[in-house]
Every structure is written in C-alpha cells, then in structure tokens.
Amino acid sequence: MSIRAFTFGPGDGVPPAVAPFAHATAAGPTLYVTGQMPTDRTGALVGADIAAQTDQVLRNLVRVTELCGGSIADVVQVRAYLVHWSDYPAFNTAYAKWFPQRLPSRTCVGVSGLAVGARVEIDWVCWRSDGWPPNRG
Numbered sequence: 001m002s003i004r005a006f007t008f009g010p011g012d013g014v015p016p017a018v019a020p021f022a023h024a025t026a027a028g029p030t031l032y033v034t035g036q037m038p039t040d041r042t043g044a045l046v047g048a049d050i051a052a053q054t055d056q057v058l059r060n061l062v063r064v065t066e067l068c069g070g071s072i073a074d075v076v077q078v079r080a081y082l083v084h085w086s087d088y089p090a091f092n093t094a095y096a097k098w099f100p101q102r103l104p105s106r107t108c109v110g111v112s113g114l115a116v117g118a119r120v121e122i123d124w125v126c127w128r129s130d131g132w133p134p135n136r137g
Contacts, residue, residue: 001028004132006068010041014063018043018115023064026132031068035081035123036060037116045116050087054094057122062098065126069133072098074126080108081121091120 005022008014014023015037024033038046038053039060046056062072082091088108096103104124114121128134 003027006064006132008064008067010043012063012067013041014060014067015039015041015043024068024132026068029127029129029131031065031070031074031126031128031132033061033064033068033124033126035079035121036064037114037118037121039116039118043116045118050082050084050090050119051094053118053120054091054122057120058095058098061122061124065124068126070126070128073101074128075099075104075124076127077125078104078106079123080106081111081114082108083111083114083119085110087119 004026006024006026007017007022010016017023021034024031036057038056040046047053065071065074080091082088
C-alpha cells in the first residue's frame with residue numbers, strides 16, 4: 001500500500017496550513033482529509049453564526065477532496081467538533097443540506113475551544129476503490 005500526502009495553498013482555493021500538516025493523506029483507497037476551519041483562502045474567519053461557519057468548513061473540505069480527485073460522494077465518515085453545544089440543532093440543519101443523497105457515518109463532540117475563534121471544525125474520511133488520485137483510465 002502506498003501513502004501519499006497532499007498539500008495545497010491559497011492559489012488552489014483552500015486556506016493555508018497554519019501548522020505542519022498535509023491537507024489530506026491517502027493510504028490505499030482511503031483519503032483522510034485534515035480538519036478544516038471556517039476560514040477563506042486568505043485564512044480569515046468567515047461567518048459569525050454556526051450555519052455560515054459550517055458551510056465554509058464544508059466548502060473547504062469539498063475543495064480539498066476535489067483537489068485530490070474525489071467528491072463529496074466519496075465521504076464515508078465525518079467528525080465534527082462544536083464549541084457551543086447549543087449550536088447542535090443549527091449545525092445539523094446546515095450540515096444535512098450538504099448530504100441530500102446519502103449520509104455518511106458521523107461523530108460530533110463538544111470541545112472547549114478551537115483555533116481562530118471558530119465555532120466548528122470538521123474532518124472526514126473518503127474511500128475510492130481506485131485510490132487517490134483516482135485512476136482515470
């Protein structure tokens with residue numbers, strides 16, 4: 001099995017890494033996408049409410065996944081971290097709009113704080129039988 005790290009920058013339409021990590025790591029058919037924050041490609045926090053922040057985080061996750069050759073349809077597992085548990089209902093409403101066809105497995109936990117003053121962080125795991133980047137024939 002091969003392991004490959006993917007690192008991107010603002011020119012790719014994703015926020016810059018703020019620490020020493022890859023945006024995603026592929027191990028065989030599995031892609032692990034690093035937790036994304038509700039920041040734009042300049043690193044600025046986007047949105048004050050949980051719905052806006054959730055949408056930005058998911059946009060970032062989708063973009064990283066696309067840059068690796070996949071799509072949201074490849075997501076099999078999601079982990080979400082919320083600073084305010086009272087945001088849970090609004091988070092669920094915003095989150096569900098991104099998965100109208102098939103919901104992946106999900107864990108959601110409350111945390112005492114997140115970087116950049118964010119209210120939410122999400123990471124996910126994707127799977128493709130043809131690996132990462134996908135074989136294009």
